[in-house]
Amino acid sequence: MVALAGADLELREGEFLTLLGPSGSGKTTLLMIVAGLIQPEGGEVWIDGRLATYAPPFKRDVGMVFQNYALFPHLSVGENIAFPLRMRRVPEATIQQEVRRILEVVRLPDVGSRLPRALSGGQQQRIALARCMVYKPSIILMDEPLGALDKKLRDHMQLEIKQLHAELRITVLYVTHDQEEAMIMSDRICLMREGHIEQIGTPDELYFQPRTRFAAEFLGESNVLVCEVVGVEASRTVVTAAGVRLRAPQDERLRDARRVALMVRPERLAIQEGPTAGPGPEPPHNRLEGCLRQVIRVSGITKYYVGLDSGQTIVASTLTGDAKTVATPGARVGLTWPPDAGILLSEAATTER
Amino acid sequence: MSRAGVAVEEVTGAPRGPSGWWKGWPLLPALAFLLVLFVYPVGQLLWLSVVDRSGAFTGQHFARLFASSLYVDVLLITLKISAWATAFALLGGYPVAYLLATSDARWRSRLTFWVLLPFWTSFLVRAFAWMVLLGRNGALNKLLEATGLTAAPVAVIFNLTGVLIGMTHALMPLGILTMVAVMEHIDANLPKAAATLGARGGQTFWRIYFPLSLPGAAAAGLLVFISAVGFFIIPALLGGRRETMITQIIIEQVQDLMNWAFAGAISLLLLATALAVFYLYDRALGMSTLASGTPALDRRGGGENPVARLSAWVGRQLIAILGWLCDRAAEVTERLVPARPDRRARPWARGVLVTASLLILAFLALPAFFMVPVSFTTGGFIDWPPQGFSLKWYRAYLESPQWRAATVRSVGVGVVSATLAMLIGVPAAFALARREFAGKTGALALLLSPLVIPRMIIAVALFYLYARIGLVGTSLGLVLGHAVLAIPFVVVTVMAVLKNYDERLDQAASSLGANRARTLYHVTLPLIRGGLVAAFLFAFVTSFDELTIALFVTGGLTTTLPKQMWDDALLKVSPTLAAVSTVLIVFVAVTILLAERLRQSAARA
Numbered sequence A: 001m002v003a004l005a006g007a008d009l010e011l012r013e014g015e016f017l018t019l020l021g022p023s024g025s026g027k028t029t030l031l032m033i034v035a036g037l038i039q040p041e042g043g044e045v046w047i048d049g050r051l052a053t054y055a056p057p058f059k060r061d062v063g064m065v066f067q068n069y070a071l072f073p074h075l076s077v078g079e080n081i082a083f084p085l086r087m088r089r090v091p092e093a094t095i096q097q098e099v100r101r102i103l104e105v106v107r108l109p110d111v112g113s114r115l116p117r118a119l120s121g122g123q124q125q126r127i128a129l130a131r132c133m134v135y136k137p138s139i140i141l142m143d144e145p146l147g148a149l150d151k152k153l154r155d156h157m158q159l160e161i162k163q164l165h166a167e168l169r170i171t172v173l174y175v176t177h178d179q180e181e182a183m184i185m186s187d188r189i190c191l192m193r194e195g196h197i198e199q200i201g202t203p204d205e206l207y208f209q210p211r212t213r214f215a216a217e218f219l220g221e222s223n224v225l226v227c228e229v230v231g232v233e234a235s236r237t238v239v240t241a242a243g244v245r246l247r248a249p250q251d252e253r254l255r256d257a258r259r260v261a262l263m264v265r266p267e268r269l270a271i272q273e274g275p276t277a278g279p280g281p282e283p284p285h286n287r288l289e290g291c292l293r294q295v296i297r298v299s300g301i302t303k304y305y306v307g308l309d310s311g312q313t314i315v316a317s318t319l320t321g322d323a324k325t326v327a328t329p330g331a332r333v334g335l336t337w338p339p340d341a342g343i344l345l346s347e348a349a350t351t352e353r
Numbered sequence B: 001m002s003r004a005g006v007a008v009e010e011v012t013g014a015p016r017g018p019s020g021w022w023k024g025w026p027l028l029p030a031l032a033f034l035l036v037l038f039v040y041p042v043g044q045l046l047w048l049s050v051v052d053r054s055g056a057f058t059g060q061h062f063a064r065l066f067a068s069s070l071y072v073d074v075l076l077i078t079l080k081i082s083a084w085a086t087a088f089a090l091l092g093g094y095p096v097a098y099l100l101a102t103s104d105a106r107w108r109s110r111l112t113f114w115v116l117l118p119f120w121t122s123f124l125v126r127a128f129a130w131m132v133l134l135g136r137n138g139a140l141n142k143l144l145e146a147t148g149l150t151a152a153p154v155a156v157i158f159n160l161t162g163v164l165i166g167m168t169h170a171l172m173p174l175g176i177l178t179m180v181a182v183m184e185h186i187d188a189n190l191p192k193a194a195a196t197l198g199a200r201g202g203q204t205f206w207r208i209y210f211p212l213s214l215p216g217a218a219a220a221g222l223l224v225f226i227s228a229v230g231f232f233i234i235p236a237l238l239g240g241r242r243e244t245m246i247t248q249i250i251i252e253q254v255q256d257l258m259n260w261a262f263a264g265a266i267s268l269l270l271l272a273t274a275l276a277v278f279y280l281y282d283r284a285l286g287m288s289t290l291a292s293g294t295p296a297l298d299r300r301g302g303g304e305n306p307v308a309r310l311s312a313w314v315g316r317q318l319i320a321i322l323g324w325l326c327d328r329a330a331e332v333t334e335r336l337v338p339a340r341p342d343r344r345a346r347p348w349a350r351g352v353l354v355t356a357s358l359l360i361l362a363f364l365a366l367p368a369f370f371m372v373p374v375s376f377t378t379g380g381f382i383d384w385p386p387q388g389f390s391l392k393w394y395r396a397y398l399e400s401p402q403w404r405a406a407t408v409r410s411v412g413v414g415v416v417s418a419t420l421a422m423l424i425g426v427p428a429a430f431a432l433a434r435r436e437f438a439g440k441t442g443a444l445a446l447l448l449s450p451l452v453i454p455r456m457i458i459a460v461a462l463f464y465l466y467a468r469i470g471l472v473g474t475s476l477g478l479v480l481g482h483a484v485l486a487i488p489f490v491v492v493t494v495m496a497v498l499k500n501y502d503e504r505l506d507q508a509a510s511s512l513g514a515n516r517a518r519t520l521y522h523v524t525l526p527l528i529r530g531g532l533v534a535a536f537l538f539a540f541v542t543s544f545d546e547l548t549i550a551l552f553v554t555g556g557l558t559t560t561l562p563k564q565m566w567d568d569a570l571l572k573v574s575p576t577l578a579a580v581s582t583v584l585i586v587f588v589a590v591t592i593l594l595a596e597r598l599r600q601s602a603a604r605a
Helices: A027-034 A077-087 A092-105 A120-134 A151-168 A177-184 A203-208 A213-216 B023-048 B060-067 B067-103 B106-121 B123-134 B140-145 B160-183 B188-198 B201-229 B232-239 B248-254 B258-287 B288-292 B297-302 B308-335 B348-374 B390-397 B399-436 B442-451 B455-469 B475-499 B504-511 B516-526 B530-543 B548-553 B559-569 B575-602
Strands: A016-020 A043-047 A062-065 A138-145 A172-176 A186-193 A194-203 A221-231 A237-239 A242-250 A259-264 A270-273 A286-298 A301-308 A313-319 A332-339 A344-345
Touching: A016 A027, A027 A043, A027 A138, A027 A172, A062 A120, A062 B188, A077 A092, A077 A120, A077 A203, A077 A332, A092 A120, A092 B455, A120 A138, A120 A151, A151 A177, A172 A177, A177 A203, A186 A203, A186 A213, A194 A203, A203 A237, A203 B308, A213 A221, A213 A259, A221 A242, A221 A313, A237 A259, A242 A344, A270 A313, A286 A313, A301 A332, A301 B232, A313 B297, A332 B559, A344 B348, B023 B258, B023 B399, B023 B442, B023 B455, B023 B475, B060 B067, B060 B258, B067 B106, B067 B160, B067 B201, B067 B348, B106 B160, B106 B575, B123 B140, B123 B160, B123 B232, B123 B348, B123 B559, B123 B575, B140 B160, B160 B201, B160 B348, B188 B201, B201 B258, B201 B308, B201 B559, B232 B559, B248 B258, B248 B455, B248 B530, B248 B548, B348 B575, B390 B399, B390 B575, B399 B442, B399 B475, B399 B530, B399 B559, B442 B575, B455 B475, B455 B548, B475 B530, B475 B548, B530 B575, B548 B559, B559 B575
Parallel strands: A016 A172, A016 A186, A062 A138, A138 A172
Antiparallel strands: A186 A194, A221 A237, A221 A259, A237 A242, A259 A344, A270 A332, A286 A301, A286 A332, A301 A313
């Protein structure tokens, strides 16, 4: 329903799409252009099959939830929600009925006569959402709507918004810099960087098949090894990193590259104590050795920071089973992973445009 | 090896909770100063109006006040002129304030200069500029005759029109600055949110922005009205006999008739009027809106008061109608000139706003520019257009011992009284901003009351005090009187700076080993230097520009610049005045630019 010529972003009906990126990546600008609050230099915006590039915001039929909610402080909660209906000259009886209905939907049926500032942050958030949903816009835009909430409330509201989206089948364009939030909430994620789109896909696609180093490093934790390409063997690319032979799935895009980056997620790495210790599944698996530097327990996950002989530090993580760790810092350890767990990426830190 | 330990036995009370009054000791000099030179003399003057020579209570002065309709009429005229001037100042000031509050930082500081310039320029200079512009042979009449619009000169001076033009011009900058202070705090996302929710410009403005800006307009209205009630310069120089205002009567009673008791009675009437206005304002909107600058939302809908509730309802309907009208107008325009979604929209509404605001700023700035050429005339009168070019009126100014003495005295008194106000006011501001102690609210109210009490009352009261202790005609008397007026400005300015000061910087300094004095000297004072300089300049200009106290306390060779200008303007309007005024305008402009430069470099640091 919404397209940006040049950036080619298309939003499907009922979809929850997140613009994810670091600050300054242009995600909020893109949102403001869709809302009509910023006039673009060029390109086109289509909403609901109509050209709307320079249409004023009040003609676009979009809804927007601002980071600070932007509830009108001098109007009661009920009047805030009634505002868009009044602007559309809806009959008064219908307005009252709709306000009551939407307050039920956001589970705050009794706050209609209160002023916004009498509500908690989470409640204000829900009212801001209700004010957008009440007039059923073709798309709801959200600009870091949970940024001002503390972590616990944020976790709760993430699920709540997700649930409302599922129940009401609204189309949402969401902006956040928090990759975890994007992973939890989105149908699709549009990863942005320096004003262009880095990669669009489902959370799974972005996590398991990142197409650039930036995507790999921005979403989740990753280990990236810069390698020399040696050749192809049994439909796998063979590379060497600091003299160690490693194998990874082939990638057509990197056919002519001599140097590549090999990315492995920490949870795919298995850690074993001792040099060449244990009857590890030697030939089919990749293996690196190093010295265990640090062990950190983050609730359910234990992270092992291993210094490779090349000087680089990589991290492996396992589920925390019990208080025992595999090894103690200072010990010589080996890290193994199946070749298919690795992903080859362009070596350059910046993307090919 | 170092060790650190924390042993907390008991933390009693909040660290900043209220405690004994002695914590407010830095306030003592300020309080003592104001008690002796403000509370006592004003009380004495008012007391004088209700006792006779033997000390027994008498109602004779008030009986005389209300015996004929003369004084009541003057009061009514004063209120009428003040109300009109306030209305015009707000109507004209609102669009400018709106433009300032919604412009980006660079444009805002550029445009603010053109508000600050008239704000800081003496009322005398501005009244004089209007005399040049509106007089029988003034620029306006010459222009009208030249274009053939009128055959004979139109009377726009020495009548109500002249007074209203002068007072609107005099008061609008205060109104604008007060409104901007509130408008700046309106969340810029709110109009955007309204737009995405389907509101056009008109609805957004009337339903969202306007109600949120109303507390600012109300505060501006209060300050402007209270100032207007105490005016005497503009009505004296631009008005006729029928535009005599109440403070002019007080001057007459004191200067010509030496009737202290009756002057006290009129002062009491003036004070009662001012307090009544404050009371009405408090009942209607709540005084808290003045202090916090945020809307008094709790009173939305008028609460219990049926009158307030009715007026709130009327207000809401009016806002709805205005919004609706704006939208219909926009729809008609759109039908005539259809908007195209593939073309950039022209922000025509903004264009109208900018044009209107620039015209109003021109109204504020222009009078001064008409006066500058007159100061270079070779003629002996302030006719328009000025004849030839000469510096003889500047020479006349510099060679006159009286003008020279007045200038030197004004600068000297300004520097000394500003320094005194800083020495007394800065510690008080620190205590008020950073400490909690019993009686804090009362102390703040006393420190700020010289702003609220009409200046004429303070001036007459000081005159009465000085007359008995021999301070009339002395520089010391002027310095003390001006310090009374300057202290509230210093306290307000420094408190505002301290409010934005991150106290953790001081905590960091003391954790790094600096004691209190060193923290103050090496960290706090350098960081708030810009604010201190601003406070000093504020205090200096207050004194430099002051006429009311100087009117009574000076004379002959002990005169100040404003007093000399006033005497000159009343006797003979010569181009010397234009020369002096031009010098003052340049002085003010340079001071503002300097202060702005200081403020910016302080903000960057």
